Amino acid sequence: MENPCHMCMPMGGIMALKGIEQTMVIVHGSQGCSTYMRRHIAEHFNEPVDVGSSSLNEKGTVYGGEANLRKALDNIFKVYQPGLIGVITTCLAETIGEDIDRIVTDYRQERKLTTPIVTASTPGYGGSHNDGYWLTVRRLVETLATNTEHHNKVNVIIPNSSPADIRELKRLFAAMQLAYTICPDISETLDRPYLTTYSKIPAGGTPIEDIRRMAGAPATIELGVTLDSHVSPGQYLQENFGVPLFSLPIPIGIQNTDTFMKALETISGRKRPPAIEAERGRLLDGMIDSHKYNFAGRSAIFGDPELVFAVTQLCLENGIRPVVVTGDKSGNVARLLPKNEISAATVVLPDPNFDLVQQYAKKGGVNLAIGHSDGRFLTERDHIPLVRLGFPIHDRIGGQRLLSVGYTGTMNLLDRITNTLLAEKYTHYRQTMYQKYYRKSS
Ligand code: SF4
Incomplete structure (x- = not known):
């Protein structure tokens, strides 16, 4: 498409993964893709943005990029020691038919890894950055959420939002005395305070353990009324674990905010302060x-x-x-x-x-x-x-x-x-x- 109003799918995948605690991303494709995406994200947030690349070249394009992806995984583990790695694809990787699920499964088995690796198929031509974002959030929930005992943290699944907006959502939850798991949460990872020491992976993000426990939540609030059910993470949690879903619009505007606050009142059983x-x-x-x-x-x-x-x-x-x-x-x-x-x-x-x-x-x-x-x-x-x-x-x-x-x-x-x-x-x-x-x- 010429002059589109959106960016490509893997850009959204990176945005989603940047909101998960101790996570690094590998973009399986040419180095130009990850450089372009890093530049856009860094300019918006005015933060350093690390994104790994499998750096597919002519040889990898012709004979397959498995060796490149394995090397990228080795390097990311060595340099960052992440708690989770997200592997997302690009136009090139999808066009040559890379099976990232198979490569990642073999890699984890061979090395007896316990660190989760979440994959998402995000060809640039397959959709917008918004599609890539939601697909990646869904894949995170599908891969990590598991049967768990019931607890009191409400799942809050959000679209790509500004750190200031995420902090405001947290303030409203706190005002209603509700515990929550916001996913993804870039409020700290992409809006850090000034620090004198540099950490390769910034603090903050949704804890991986909290995503695992999303299946035991009392409810999911998903700010995603425009989502199709097959990409809705909230729908997945409802269908597979019986977590009640409140599908709501973003609380912008008085009517939408009223709807949001009423949902918090229903879930908490308390009136707003x-x-x-x-x-x-x-x-x-x-x-x-x-x-x-x-x-x-x-x-x-x-x-x-x-x-x-x-x-x-x-x-x-x-x-x-x-x-x-x-x-x-x-x-x-x-x-x-x-x-x-x-x-x-x-x-x-x-x-x-x-x-x-x-x-x-x-x-x-x-x-x-x-x-x-x-x-x-x-x-x-x-x-x-x-x-x-x-x-x-x-x-x-x-x-x-x-x-x-x-x-x-x-x-x-x-x-x-x-x-x-x-x-x-x-x-x-x-x-x-x-x-x-x-x-x-x-
Ligand atoms: S559209 Fe395709 S080639 Fe261009 S940056 Fe996105 S993934 Fe890479």
Whole structure:
């Protein structure tokens, strides 16, 4: 696809594995693939990002890359001593038909290894980074979760989220006195405090033992309403271990956050504390204050389907009309959006690319773009201001600190959106007045 709104599958696989404690990743393919992915992730998070590569060359491509992958595994064990290794594939490895499951099984048996190695088949051409992310999370849960005694930690399975958003989810769970296992959890691994000593694998991430025990959880909350059931890790836990599944949208927007908080109340059997109710009240107040500006918004929303779904709902509940929205191949985003609120003027693209987004944005008079940095050309070429959200953000600082979930995060995001509309209005205010009124009367 030309000019896609997403990156390739293994990129998402790396993102998922970076959220697991003491984990290293090997990308089975040419060195260029892992370098490109490391660069994107490092620029977004402003953190060092180590990713192993099997460095497939011409010989490996012709005769098979098993020797390269084995060497990469040897080196990773020697240099990093990880608690888990993720092996994911690329276009090249899949095109030559590499059987990574067989290679990894043989390798572990020969060396009598107890360290888990999780594989995921992620050809770059097979889907988006979002597909690679969810497939890898599913493979982690399928490989590690095992029958265990019941305990009180709620599984919280999340889409690719900013570290600030993950910390906010943890705060809400703590406020409801609920124990949790967030998976994956990049809140520490990709947003480290300054330290004087360097550790090759950063601290933090979902403990491997906690993933093993996910089968004994009282419930799973999965922020993944746009997921097909065969890739949903929560569905897997429900079908195989009977863990009740709450499939919820990302808590962005007042309705989605209400749904999220109600689920926490149901699971905990407790009402939310007054401090959280006050945050809801402040959000409502802020929505009323900004509505007189937001009603003029016409938005183009692009990025990961789950994020796009939640942000589209945020726009709808604040009077901003979504003109063009990127969806997914399964059509889940289009199916789930409220029919009576999505007007005939809203286009949901099932197989999106930026050429189409640009085309519909121009036609529909879009004055606000919401999405990652790759949509910045909408500003450069068509003067549509961009509210940066999601991954990757490589032309601004602080992508990892963007807070958008919960009542407080929603208020932050809504303020950014409203202020972008206001800045646009005041930049062109005199010019518009002149064109509208002065020229007509003269
Ligand atoms: S699209 Fe394929 S070749 Fe390109 S970086 Fe991704 S995996 Fe590598």
